[in-house]
Amino acid sequence: MQQAHTGARTGDRIAFDPLVELLTAILVRHGANRHVAGIIARNCAMCERDGCTSHGIFRMAGYVSSLDCGWVDGTAVPVIEDAAPAYCRVDAKNGFAQPALELARKTAVEKARHTGLAAIAIRGSHHLSALWPDVEPFAGDGLIAFSVVNSFRCTVPHGGDSPLFGTNPVAFAVPRQGEEPLVFDMATSAIPNGDVQIAARAGQQLPGGVAVDANGAPTTDPDAVLNGGALLTFGGHKGSALSMMVELLAAGLTGGHFSHEFDWSGHDGAQTPHTGQFVLLIDPQHAGGRPFGDRVETLIKDMRFAGVQRLPADRRYRNRRRAEQQGIHIGVEERARLDALLEG
Template identity: 45%
Template structure:
């Protein structure tokens, strides 16, 4: 029996369990959820390889408790794929290469498969020269960024990445959106422990978290954003409908958002956030954003005890009273869900399955 047949058999079993659980929640393992999500992406037109890559972008954050970037994002991906906003047949191309640089045109396709095509080159160049920079343009990326850097830290590297997106964040001071949430993620190895990893937006709150609050009918903290009149509001729907998010720390967060705009848009040759015309598309999510990724090998710089020094730093932080380190909460949640399973709404998953089909628009 081939792997494809095994996955199909597993999917049918999962589908049967979901049907039996209509109207209630059910616990699935990470593997089961990956099989289910990859099948959904295949039905939306992706190849089996790309479908599994995209399944991980939704399932792993859900497993780790990062719900704003977990299964919550799957409908956005499906709507975008079906509408033809993203080129599902994209063939990412390396348009410029040096011993420590890869400039990649994602051809208006998905960012994660595009990065995967140059991953081995990235690792090889980092080991050979001590560092490598990937500049990715014309890519669609609304996933958690830590997934792009944590695997590199597990290989002993220090990694930093950032992306821009369609504008929804005002500068400081400012009353209209110029930047995207412009998140960045960082990871590095830590001797005897999981890597140190953080993933954060330049805005006070990630747009996905504001969307979750809007869906739940909850207010957001004052300072999260403003309405279309430029007035502070705690109503997430007013922020999302013609308003703007605000950067964390005022001008300090705005400066970081500007830096991300320069690294992920100007340097990659991609579009600035305000140049991405999200409203002319069939759905408000479209490609054309950019991503900057820097990977460094500490050993090439002679830092053979780097991971131990990071552990010394981490211990000092804990001794000083810091209750947990970046990434700890995700690792704790990951261990729990790997043991107990991931709680999902059966009706929600079945609804997404029923909405997908193989007749999608492949232009992008």
């Protein structure tokens, strides 16, 4: 199995497909079946490729330790339930969320094209990645996609005194004419957890006003946040209300766990939140009137006229194009960590 990506080992840049192969091999080595491993590896490689490093190969250790300790089932076979003309549910069966979403993709797209809307309600799922890889492909198919996923207890609700919510991101994607989709993906916590972990590893401080320590006092020390501290919501009570909405849709509605409900204390190494995910699709073909694609271009043109230099996702697409030309940079230490995961 190691032979398959020997070619990728020369230098510090690796092409996308060999990286997916390497990550797939690591996940298979740690108990995932080839189908599941391939989906997670591709997702992870996409994040690395697009410069979304907090959800790229940095996460592989967490995937591996979660598999090793039996917290997440890398061989789970998700089950889809066709609940109503515009609504399907998926029980991920304690597996990853992405294969559950993949299972529902075709059914949901057909529902959206027929009824105008579709919901995919995923429960019993583990999601450790960014959310934009889940919505962007639907926009590539001409649909509007909105998704929320809850995570693990690490964020204090506005007005509260202890953590309850997860980082609880919201992602949204719309198709564009002849361009990559317009996509945003934002944590409703003031910063994402991945940034705290990366700052801790790099020995850097956090910005002010985003986190508290174990005593509830404001802190900029990432280690203080990771050791019993917590994040705050972005934008005060407004971000907190959105985070609550994420809990209600991703868990309350799907049948998954709220971010504070699951107990991974008995699984040393567990890092994948065991919660739920909600995806909404809208087919703009039913909108009538002027084509939606024209309207998106009008708004973007006028945003640029109002001085907006960079759209959400612009940086990811720029990184993507560079990676397609030059390969994906993997540092020597990162590469050594991946090799260790492949052996160990």
